[in-house]
Amino acid sequence: MIVRRNLKFKLILFYTWKQLLYYILLSTTVFILHEYYQVVFFDIPSYTIAALGTAVAIFLGFKNDHAYDRWWEARKIWGLMVNYSRAWTRQVITMIIPQSPEEETEVQRLHTIMVYRHIAFVNALRVFLRRRLPYNPDQKELFQDENTYRDAQPFLDRSEYDTFKNKDNPPNFLLQKQGEDLKMAYQRGWLSDYRFVKMEETLVDFNDIQGMSERIKNTPLPRQYTFFSRAFVIIHCTLLPMVFISELGWKTIPISVIVSFVFLSLDLIGERTEDPFENRLEDTPMTSLSTTIETNLREQLNEDKSSFPEKYKIENGIVF
Amino acid sequence: MIVRRNLKFKLILFYTWKQLLYYILLSTTVFILHEYYQVVFFDIPSYTIAALGTAVAIFLGFKNDHAYDRWWEARKIWGLMVNYSRAWTRQVITMIIPQSPEEETEVQRLHTIMVYRHIAFVNALRVFLRRRLPYNPDQKELFQDENTYRDAQPFLDRSEYDTFKNKDNPPNFLLQKQGEDLKMAYQRGWLSDYRFVKMEETLVDFNDIQGMSERIKNTPLPRQYTFFSRAFVIIHCTLLPMVFISELGWKTIPISVIVSFVFLSLDLIGERTEDPFENRLEDTPMTSLSTTIETNLREQLNEDKSSFPEKYKIENGIVF
Amino acid sequence: MIVRRNLKFKLILFYTWKQLLYYILLSTTVFILHEYYQVVFFDIPSYTIAALGTAVAIFLGFKNDHAYDRWWEARKIWGLMVNYSRAWTRQVITMIIPQSPEEETEVQRLHTIMVYRHIAFVNALRVFLRRRLPYNPDQKELFQDENTYRDAQPFLDRSEYDTFKNKDNPPNFLLQKQGEDLKMAYQRGWLSDYRFVKMEETLVDFNDIQGMSERIKNTPLPRQYTFFSRAFVIIHCTLLPMVFISELGWKTIPISVIVSFVFLSLDLIGERTEDPFENRLEDTPMTSLSTTIETNLREQLNEDKSSFPEKYKIENGIVF
Amino acid sequence: MIVRRNLKFKLILFYTWKQLLYYILLSTTVFILHEYYQVVFFDIPSYTIAALGTAVAIFLGFKNDHAYDRWWEARKIWGLMVNYSRAWTRQVITMIIPQSPEEETEVQRLHTIMVYRHIAFVNALRVFLRRRLPYNPDQKELFQDENTYRDAQPFLDRSEYDTFKNKDNPPNFLLQKQGEDLKMAYQRGWLSDYRFVKMEETLVDFNDIQGMSERIKNTPLPRQYTFFSRAFVIIHCTLLPMVFISELGWKTIPISVIVSFVFLSLDLIGERTEDPFENRLEDTPMTSLSTTIETNLREQLNEDKSSFPEKYKIENGIVF
Amino acid sequence: MIVRRNLKFKLILFYTWKQLLYYILLSTTVFILHEYYQVVFFDIPSYTIAALGTAVAIFLGFKNDHAYDRWWEARKIWGLMVNYSRAWTRQVITMIIPQSPEEETEVQRLHTIMVYRHIAFVNALRVFLRRRLPYNPDQKELFQDENTYRDAQPFLDRSEYDTFKNKDNPPNFLLQKQGEDLKMAYQRGWLSDYRFVKMEETLVDFNDIQGMSERIKNTPLPRQYTFFSRAFVIIHCTLLPMVFISELGWKTIPISVIVSFVFLSLDLIGERTEDPFENRLEDTPMTSLSTTIETNLREQLNEDKSSFPEKYKIENGIVF
Incomplete structure (x- = not known):
């Protein structure tokens, strides 16, 4: 999750430079061909793409809307994780009651085991969700978080941990x-x-909670939507300099690059937001939420504050 | 469910070639009549279709939105199937408790029967949903999955299976x-x-879960919406070359085909997505989910990993 | 519910001919006055209605959206009816358990009474919902379904049926x-x-389920929305020929009728869909769902398949 | 709730005349200044307000959407009131069971007390919701319903009623x-x-139900949204005649008034719908629903139909 | 929460003056350069930004929609707080029942402790939510409410209060x-x-309730959305005077400032509404709701009305 309010220019360029380059080259080419070689081929009146522009804008609006919904649902699911983790811990402590005073220690040990195993579950689910699926994008990322089942180890006894990590579905x-x-x-x-x-x-x-997270992880926004939204942006923005050239002259280059940049950003925002469990900077902040849960649960177990993990690690304006 | 990020050109042509051909022929005809026979009949100013274009774009946005909602709801329902299948299995194992040690084997057999019957239920519901309804489209499809109640057979005893497959509503x-x-x-x-x-x-x-799936299966997006969205696209795109011809000349052909292609794609995306249980490439991946459920449940029954079915069969970029 | 994919032209004309006629006469009059009597009164530049067109299109989108939501919610409610009817029947059969073997017959009779009374409830609610309210439209309809409490009679004993049909709220x-x-x-x-x-x-x-259905039945989409959506369409489309006339000549007539047709259809689609319990062709298919429920419930009671009612009556492309 | 399909012209004028007058005077002034005093001050090209028009239309769509959502949620909440009132009555009658035959009369009296007190609760909540808040609009209304706790009196015994009406929160x-x-x-x-x-x-x-109703009552649609939607409409419509004047001449007056009327209506529809508990004509029909609940509950108590209150009082096309 | 219907001009200027100044300077500069230095650099035809305007308007609509959803969800959550607080109090009073008459006083004391501790919880959660997060905006605000855990003190016994205020998560x-x-x-x-x-x-x-509030508090609207919405508004409005200058002359200044004001307001409304727990004027009125809850609960405990806290403190048209 990005928390810095102003994105760094470097960050934006990292993800857009290839496409920006295409639009710069395209508009420059159109300008040169038109200006120096008198190619009138590209002389298209503006109204031809008016309907196109509106339709593409609406479709991008639709895509951004649903990308956001997926992201926000993911955050809601992990919010439920926080709520029920606290409730579970209270229930373990107040509802599992020894029959006789002799059983007191045994029952308290069970309390600790069950609460700790729950902390392990939270960590395990996070790691399970952030693994790479064969059909998810394998893009180079600027920032990533470590992702290993070892984070669950301190909260499980040794033999349980060994069985756990070899399961098909560990959580x-x-x-x-x-x-x-x-x-x-x-x-x-x-x-x-x-x-x-x-x-x-x-x-x-x-x-x-686990199943809902898996649903978002395993089921991308339908590819027919994402593919065509990209295709339409390319079609629309490729026509732009051809429309602008007859009246704008050299200004075709900056203006069409600026307009193209807006449209490609609209497309990219959706694409980066739609998958919230990919271990990248727009992720649901599951690492941070796991820490919060661990802290809260151990506080409910009356453990000492000094041993709690550190909170809110904000690095580069990002919380993982 | 399509998982490949870039749709193949062949795939797109397979579903759009008839309409594309219509627009190519239309714009060519308009061009020829106007250019060689001086028919001014088609000379329509651009603002006449501006309002039309916006209205059609908004209506297509509406249709795509609801088609997506149906698709996503279908996926959510089958997500619930995953969650409750795991819960059901845990409940069968931990809640059905023998009264005396002698009943132990009998109770364990009951555990297996009830969990296996549940796997049969999951397979049966999938097959039940993917059968063809009299009023659903009978289009030729590029890819299909096998669809037979035999997939439920290994999880039911023989006589139960025989009764099962003759029922009006097997699941x-x-x-x-x-x-x-x-x-x-x-x-x-x-x-x-x-x-x-x-x-x-x-x-x-x-x-x-069953009833919600049946609701989506049996109740198409209201035909009044889908019919008119198609009709409006045809009306709008048929007027396009008549608007373009007076200024664009031969460029009328590529430009009006490109713009028409965007509008017809917008219509088609919705139409392909609105019915998620039709055994075609945009389907909710019920086959894959059935396999996941079978694996998880048998793991909960402590069965050996080696006998589990193979996962994630991605063929041609599609998961069924 | 309409299930045929292509609406018949006759059907569309049946509901739109009055308005279409108005637009044909209007544009013809404008044409004649402008062409033969040189009335320049109607000479309005196109940009005057551009903002109007967009605003009206957005408002119609809004109306269609909410009309659809009402329709789909109605269908969801009756989907719940299917789900809980099956669950109720299973609960009646497995949860009402005789204390001693002698009570077995008596208890089984109670099972049948309670399941049959439920089938009566389903039929009764359908009839209750499809009665005509004083403030709902009293339009002539092309297709209607029979609507009488007699459909509940076979599932109730005589005296209960007599009391039932005289109640203020029979279901x-x-x-x-x-x-x-x-x-x-x-x-x-x-x-x-x-x-x-x-x-x-x-x-x-x-x-x-009953209360939610009654809510949709008794509370129309706020009249302030439906009234103004119609009013705005009339205002917009009445201005259309006046805008077109100066450049389009005789083509004003077909073009303005076509554009008007799109806008009035958008309005009408919403209006026809917004009330799903009016015993007309766009209705939630409650008759068909009642049959499904009867079949499922009697199958759960182990009755013989041969006596079940016939399913999926599709007439004229409509399922009631 | 308005149930008449066609709003009376008088009604529309009652709520819009002040603003309409402003737009008539404005456009007349612009016309006179431009025509007779050659003030070219107002000569603004149309494209300057195109983006404005679209933005305002989208924002009004947003406002209408949320106003409608509030209204419909209010109606849903009172629908729940109907459902649970019926359920409560059935539960009172079938679940509170005397221990011995002697207690039969006492228990039946309790049944009546608890059901009648519930009818009192329904009436009390309606009155509580329709009182005027300090920060809600104090506009003159055409139609209003009586609003007094006396409606709850027949359903409570005297001393309970006296305590009740002096409470800070009577329901x-x-x-x-x-x-x-x-x-x-x-x-x-x-x-x-x-x-x-x-x-x-x-x-x-x-x-x-009570708390959700109070939420809608006490929390208006954020003022920052409603204030700016009105401000934007005024800005946009004030610019309209200045844009129209150069080409339209005297036609500036009718055309800009018509377009302004559409925009101000769009704003007003939202404003009138957003607060559903203000005792005015667009209200959730709580009086009518209270009557329905009273009738249903007394029918469940087996009381005689002849003593039930009259239903569906439609006056001036309005149900309160 | 703002309750005054008309925002004060001072208030609007307080939050927009910096940006307004930018647009005034920008358009004045463009005007001067064009008029007195004949710089034709800025001469851009209007259609170049038409698509931009529509896309930006749609994106702002999207942002406002989701900002509102966050605000309204926050209010819903605190509505639940009201409902369940009342229910909790009734349950404490009617469900915790002494075994023998001697325990009566002890049990009643427990009732009071548990209800008072709940009032403390409500106050504590409000304070916990309104604290400043490292990554939330640190803007100067016109109005703020006091925010201290001391508000919970009167409802807890001394030692409990001391432990309470040192916890990592006091509520x-x-x-x-x-x-x-x-x-x-x-x-x-x-x-x-x-x-x-x-x-x-x-x-x-x-x-x-606590967890859902924390979710909204800790997770801002994705920065990629808010950053780009601001960026697009700046891009669009910076181009405006360059488009207007060739035809509008000096009128470029007022017109482009007005249009820019609309767009920047649309952006700002969303930004001010998206975070409802920041102790500023658009906040969910948690202080006021805490007072309502305290009053209701103490009334249920039969305490005397005269000692209740004062309600509805409206200052400067704001309820905190």
């Missing part, structure tokens, strides 16, 4: 373990039938 | 069977009253 | 009866306290 | 009383622990 | 305390297992 494995511990607590009498079901419902909320 | 039959097994488990004392009701609630979630 | 009466039967089953010990409450919750879902 | 007081009666019924053994909680949940639904 | 600490009191009440027998879980569910609702 789902942790939820299964939580369910089995609930069953055990129920069979030991630490949970009533009713409280057992209530806590299982909270696990279903985590199933939902 | 609903499987949910009814799950309900009856829950009742049996309750009567045997393996489920408390309260856990019985909780698991029945999860079945209601599957009723919802 | 609500049936839900009240279901509630009373649940109470009876609870008092007989066939339902535990907990299952009683669960099934009551399903009845609340039907309260919701 | 919330009635919900508190309902909760206390539930507690009493629980302590008397007429409600099980579980049914107690279920009915408390229904009370929470009423908390939600 | 979450209070929810944890509520949960622990519920557990205690359950262990004392004042809550049944079932009522315990029900009240815990209400606490989860407060987790949700």
Whole structure:
């Protein structure tokens, strides 16, 4: 997530320079051919592209809208993660109750195990989501965050961690373990039938959070939309200097590059925003949210503030 | 679902060539009549279609928006299928508890039956949704996936499968069977009253998933919208060369074909996206999701990874 | 619901001929006055209506959007009806359990009564929704479906049917009866306290379905929106021939009629779609959904397929 | 709520005459100055306001959209009131069950008290919402409905009514009383622990309905949006005659008044719709819905139809 | 929240004067260079920026839409706070029931503690949300509200307050305390297992409210959107006087400043609305809502009206 209000010029150029170059070369060529070789081929009246411009602008509006919706939904899902993590921790602490004073220590150890395993789940899901899919873009990125299951290791016991990291779907494995511990607590009498079901419902909320995140990760904005939005921008902006040349002369070059820049930016903003789990600068700030969750949960366990991880790492105006 | 970022030219031509041909012939005819036979009939000033162009662009925006909403809702519904399938499996395993050690094997067999029947349900619903309705388009498609209830066979016992495939609504039959097994488990004392009701609630979630999918399948985007959006595009693009001809000369042909192509693409994108369960390349990737669910559920049953089905079959840039 | 992809020309003319005639006469009059009587009164430059055209197009987009939302919400509500009807039936069959084998027949009779009464409820709600309200349009329609409470008769016993049809709100009466039967089953010990409450919750879902349908039925799209959208279309299209006449000559007539046709269609599409329970061709297909529900529910009761009602009656490209 | 399809001219003039007068005077002045005093001051080319017109039209579309959303949400909330009122009544009747036959009369009296108090709640909330807030517009209205807590009096016993009407938040007081009666019924053994909680949940639904209504009542559409939408319309329409004057001559007056009328109507429609609880003609029909609820609930209590209040009072094409 | 309908001119100038000055200087410079130095450099035909204007207007519409959505969601969340606060109080009073008459006083004291702690929670969350984040704008504001945890002090006992204010997440600490009191009440027998879980569910609702508020607070509208919307407005409005100069002469200055003002206002409205928890005049009125909640809850506790805090403090047309 970008938090700096003013994007650096370098950043913008990094992602647009290839296309900008195309438009500069294109308009220069049109200008030279028209001016020095009297090619009238490019002499197109302005109204021909008026309808085109409006249609493309509306379509880009549509694309940006849905890209934003995906991004914001991703953030909402991880917001739910924060809420239910706190609720889960409170439920573990107040609802799993020993039958007799002798069981007190054992039950408290279970509290810690289940809350720590949840912190592991949060880290695991983040890593699971940020892995690279075969059909997602493999673009060179300016900034990236480290992405490894080792972040979950401190919160799991050794053998559980070993099984965990070899699973096809590691986060789902942790939820299964939580369910089995609930069953055990129920069979030991630490949970009533009713409280057992209530806590299982909270696990279903985590199933939902994982599944909704996977949906956004695995299903790109339909390619038919993204492909054509790019194609239409190229068509429209390629016609621009041909329309401008007859009246604008050399001013065709700056004006058509500026207008093209606006349209290609509109396209690019959508494209960069549509996939919020790709380990890049526009990502949902899952690393930062994992830290918040860890801090909150350990505070609920009454652990000492001094051992909490550091918060809000803002580097280069970006929060991961 | 298309996953390749750049659509192949062949693919685009396959679905647009008839209409493109119409616009090429139209603009050529207009050009010839105007140029060689001095027909001034087609001499229309540009502002006459300006309002038309804007109105059509807005209407196409509307149509694309709702087509996308249908597609995304379909994907959300199948996302819920993933989430609740995992939850259902955990609930079967942790909540159906034998009364005595002797019942252990019997209960475990029931676990397997109920989880496998759920995998059958997922496959059955996919096949049920991808069948052809009398009022859905019967267009020739470039790519299709096999669609047969046999995919559910390995997960049902023989007699249940035979009854199943002759039902009017096969997936609903499987949910009814799950309900009856829950009742049996309750009567045997393996489920408390309260856990019985909780698991029945999860079945209601599957009723919802099935019903919501059927709603999208059976109810097309209102034909009054799709019909007129197409009609307006044809009206607008047919007027285009008549507007262009007086100033553009032979350039009328490429320019009006390009502008028409943008408008007809905008119409076609919506039309191809609006029905997500038609067994064609823009479909919700239900085959792939069924495989994911099967893998996850069998992993939860602690089955061996080596026997799991292969994942992510990307062919021709498409995931079914 | 219209299912034919291409609307018949006759159908379109049936609903638009009056307005089309107005625009034909208007543009002809303008043409004659300008051409033969040199009335320059109508000589208006095109840019005067450019802003008007855009504003009207945006407002029509808004109206169509909300008309569609009402229509789609109506369909969603009746989709919920399908889902919960299936769930209700499963719950009746698996949750109302006799205390002793002697009660088995009595309980099974109750199962049938409660499921059949639900089919009656579905039919009753459809009829209740399709009655004519004093403030809804009383237009002549090309196609209509029969609409009578008699469709609920086969599913209720005689005396219940007689009370039912005289109630102020017949569907609500049936839900009240279901509630009373649940109470009876609870008092007989066939339902535990907990299952009683669960099934009551399903009845609340039907309260919701009924109430949401009534909301759409009783509350039209605010008249201030529909009235002005029509008024603006008339204002805009009446100015059109006056703008066109100075340059277009006789072509004013076809061109302004075509452009007017697009705008009036945009207005009409919204108006025809906004009220989905008026027993006309754009209706939510409640008759067809009632049949689906009856079939599914009787299949769940294990009744014989041969007695089920016929499905998908498509007449004139319409499903009611 | 307006139900007449065609608004009366008188009604439209009542709310727009001041602004219309401004535009008539403005364009007449521009015309006179330009025509008789050769003031060329107002000679502005049309393209200067083209971008302005589009931007204003989009912004008005935005405002109308959100005004409508507020109105429709208000109607949805009161739809929920209908649904849950019916459900509450059924729950009161079927879930509060005497322990012994002697308590039968006492319990039935409680049923009536709790259902009648709910009718009082519905009336009280309506009156509470329609009171005038210090920061809501104090415009002269053509039509208004009576608004007094006396409508709740017949449904409460005398002393409860006296306490009720002096509370800071009278509807919330009635919900508190309902909760206390539930507690009493629980302590008397007429409600099980579980049914107690279920009915408390229904009370929470009423908390939600009240709170959501209060949210819309107390929080206007952000003033920064409404203020600027009006300001932009005035700016745009004030420039209109200055743009038209050079080519249109005396026709500047009718044309600019017509175009201004469309823009100011677009602004006014939103403004009149955005506040649905102001006791004016565009209001959510809460009076009519209160009557429907009273009728339905008393029918569920098996009261005689002849004593029910009259329905659908349509006066001047308005339902309050 | 601004409640005055007409914004003061001073207020508008306070936030726009820098940009207005830029546009005044720019257009004056263009005018002088063109008029007195015959610089034809700026002579750009109007159609070059037509497409730009439409695209920018659509993008601003998009930004305003989402800024409003954030603002309205914030208000919805705090509406939920009102609803569930009332429900929580009723539940505390009616559901925590002493086992014997001797416990009556103790239980009533617990009622007061838990309701007062909730009032503290509401105040604490408001203060927590209005603190300044490192990456939020640090602009000089005309109006601000006091923001200190001391507002929670009267509702907590001394030692709890001391722990509270040193926590990393103070509001979450209070929810944890509520949960622990519920557990205690359950262990004392004042809550049944079932009522315990029900009240815990209400606490989860407060987790949700806190988490959703934090989501909006911590996650700005994606900077890529806000940065480019500003950039496009500057590009577009900087080109305006260059387009106007050739025909408009000195009128270039007022006209281009007016049009620029509209565009920059559209941008600014969104920017000021997008962050609703920044302690500035467009904020969600959390101070006022906290007062309402305090009043309602103390009325439910039957406290005397005369001691309630004062309501609706409207100063300078603003409610905080």
